[in-house]
Amino acid sequence: MNNRGALPPRHSILLVIGLLMTSVVILGVTGMLTSIVIAQINQGMATAVNQSGTLRMQAYRVGVALTDDRVPLETRRERARLLAAEYDRWLISERLTAVLPDQATDPVRLAYEGVRVRWVKEMRQAVLGFIDAGEEAAASLAETAKYLDRVDDFVAEIHALVRLLEERAERRIRLLRWIQAIALALTVTVVLVTLILVQRRILRPLGELLDCADRIRRGDFSTRATWIGHDELGRVGAAMNLMTEGLSDIYRELEQRVADKTRDLARTNRSLALLYHTSRALEKASLSDSVLRGVLEDFREQLGLVDLRLCLRDVPPADAPASGSGDSPDEIPAETPDNSEPRARDATATSGPSVIGFPVGELGHRFGTLCATLPPGGQLESWRQPLLESLAGHLARSLNLKARIDEDRRLALHEERGILARELHDSLAQSLSYLKIQVLRMEVALSVPQDAPRDAREPALPPASAILSEIRDGIDGAYRQLRELLTTFRLRIDERGLATALSGTVREFQDRANLDIDLVDRLPAGLLTPNEEVHVMRIIREALSNIVRHAGTRHGSIHLERRNGGIDVLITDDGRGLADEPVGRDHFGLRIMRERALSLGGDLQIESPLDNGRGTRIRLHFRPRGLVPEGAATDRDRPGETPPGASTTETGITDEQDT
Incomplete structure (x- = not known):
């Protein structure tokens, strides 16, 4: 296949610029490699020069050691021996020999060998002769004179070696400088050529193409690019001219489509706004005739209908809710069982409208x-x-919601009546039964004459005054139960939830009984249903009442947290604890708490006394409906486990005396 996208090498801008950039890179890499190589070769040259200078100084130090008359002869000999040994080490040190060339004929190598040979054969021999002269002063002086006569020439040779090393380093640096200068000049030349090429073959054509594209963007499809050469930008210009011609045709077609879509979108927005308004109207206001008439009238005007009516089943004509035609309610037909199925009626055959x-x-x-x-x-x-169809769905949901709300209200009313009856039966009814028995005992006691002998009276019958005292206590207890029932029935858990109600209860008992209560609530909001919140609240209030009446303490605590897949409620005090067999109201209060725990499908445990011999701990554990897997049955759902008379929304805590 013929590759029409390929360009001749001489026409390709990318190829030319690529070659120029490659040249710049090659020159740069060459300069850097040369610098690295010369720096590597020159490495250690400065150290070698310093080492050579040290050799010169060391030669004079040896001469000073030989001629220093201020110290004993033996000391001078020992110092000369140490300096000579140190000179040997410095002369063959790697710091100096590492930079020496390997060629034997190299001037630097020859200068070094000359210094080394002269030191070994002449200078060191003179030092060794001085050391080995013993007690002969003349021999020592002769060797010293021999060293001093030769030291200047020896130092001159070392100086020549240092000069050669410095010249070698300078030549390499000059070579590096020339290479860098040439590479820089070539790089600048290539960069200038590249800039000129970019200006002529890229920037100028590209500016023209961008100007052409900008005019096209503003909607001027008559513009044409003049740069249509054989390189890449020339081909782009030719393609842009073809594209502009095609865009001119497409743009006209798109304008027509946009106009159509704009009309559809505007209609859709109006429809969505109408549905939103309808939904808000049906949600916020109660479902009444005026609300439905307003909704139907809005739809009738928006859709351009002759009439829009809502026909309800089993509704008398006078009570039919709404019509969108402005008819009176009497003119709105209600749907009867005969026309329960929806149907479309075409009345065009009778010159009437279609329904x-x-x-x-x-x-x-x-x-x-x-x-x-x-x-x-x-x-x-x-x-x-x-x-x-959406309107019909909204109306159906609103009607269904209204029916459910009415049904819930009826159920709530029946449930509250049942709760009230149960609470009255469990508290006041039993107290009144107790009072009735006491009245019978009083009648029996009063039927016996006061002056009758003691043997004539019932043996177990107490005096009338004692029975009267018991009746008075029973009346006081019944009155107290009535007050607590009224307080309990007024207690409500509002939309702020259980946490707010618990805080209010804690404040109530703190103010009423001067009780210090620690409340720790770790339950997430919304975990319990309203019914579960009411039961938990009643159990906590009953437990706090027991603390106030019987614990003999001023401190208690309430903890609520999730544990073991359920909810734990702990009410603890550090008082006297409960008796082994609670009587009277204590027995009744504990029974009520256990019944509420069973209605929650949970378990109520009472520990008293605690490990320290004091205090009481009441623990309620149950699994709320929010933590029960869907389809799983709980204890409250199983038949036979709910106590008789237990209600799902009990709202009372009562006082009771054993009868």
Whole structure:
């Protein structure tokens, strides 16, 4: 296949610029490699020069050691021996020999060998002769004179070696300088050529193409690019001219499509706004005739219908809720069992309008039909039908919600009545029964004459005054139960939840009984249902009441937390504890708490006394419905485990005397 995208090498801008950039890179790399190589070769040269200078100084130090008359002769000999040994080490040190060339004929190598040979054969021999002269002063002086006569020439040879090393280093640096200068000049030349090429073959054509593109962006499709050469940008210019011609045709077509889509979008926005307004109207206001009439009228005007009616089942004509045509309620037909199924009626055959019905129902329950009347000869457009179906769905949900709210209110009313009856039966009714028994005992006691002998009275019958005292105590207890029942029935857990209600209860007992209560609530908000919150609240209040009456302490604590897949409620005090067999109201209060725990499907445990011999701990553990897996049964759902008379929304804590 012929590759039409390939360009001749001489026409390709990318190839030319690539070659120029490659040249710059090669020059730069060459300069850097040369610098690295010369720096590597020159490495240690400065150290070698310093080492050579040290040899000169060391030669004079040896001469000073030989001629220093201020110290004993033996000391001078020992110092001369040490300096000579040190000179040997410095002369063959790697710091100096590492930079020497390997060629035997190299001037630097020859100069070094001359210094080394002269030191070994002449200078060191003179030092050794001085050391080995013994006690002969003349021999020592002769060797010293021999060393001193030769030391200047020896130092001159060392100086020549240092000069050669310095010249060698300077030559290498000059070579590096020339190489860097040449590479820099070539690099600058290549860069200038590249800039000129970029200016002529890239920037200028590219500016023209960008100007052409900018005019096209502003909608001027008559513009054409003049740079249409054989390189890449020339081909881009030619392609842009072809593209502009095509865009001119496409743009006209798109303008028409955009206008159509804009109309559709505006209609969709109006439809969404209408649905939103309808949803808000049905949610915020109570479902009344005026609300439904307003909703239907809005839809009728928006959709251009002749009439829009809501026909409900089993509703008398006078009570039919709404119509969108302005008719009075008497003129709105209610749906009867005969026309329970939705249907569309085409009345064009009788020169009448077309009527289309939409079912209004939810979850298998049918509330009625939404009847839309079209103009004569009109058709229901595709965008109108979803709106009418959505309206029917909103109406069905609103009607269903209203029915559920009414049903919930009825159930709540029956449930509250049952709760009230149970609380009265468990508290006041038993107290009144107790008082009735005491009255019977009083009648028996009063029937016996006061002056009758003691043997004539009932042996176990107490005096009338004692029975009267018991009746008075019973009346006081019943009155106290009535007050607590009234307080309990007034207690409510509002939308702020259990935490707020618990805080209020703690403050109430702190103010009323001067009780110090620590509240630790680690339960997440919304975990318990309202029914569960009420039961937990009642148990806590009953436990706090027991602390106030019997514990003999001023401190208690309440802990609520999740544990072992359920909820733990701990009420603890450090008082006297409970008796082994609680009597009277204590027995009744504990029984009520256990019944509430069973109604929650949980368990109530009472520990008293605790490990320290004092205090009471009441522990309630249950699994709330929010933590029960879907489909799993709980203790409260199993038959036979809910105590008789236990209600799902009990709201009372009562006082009771044993009868």
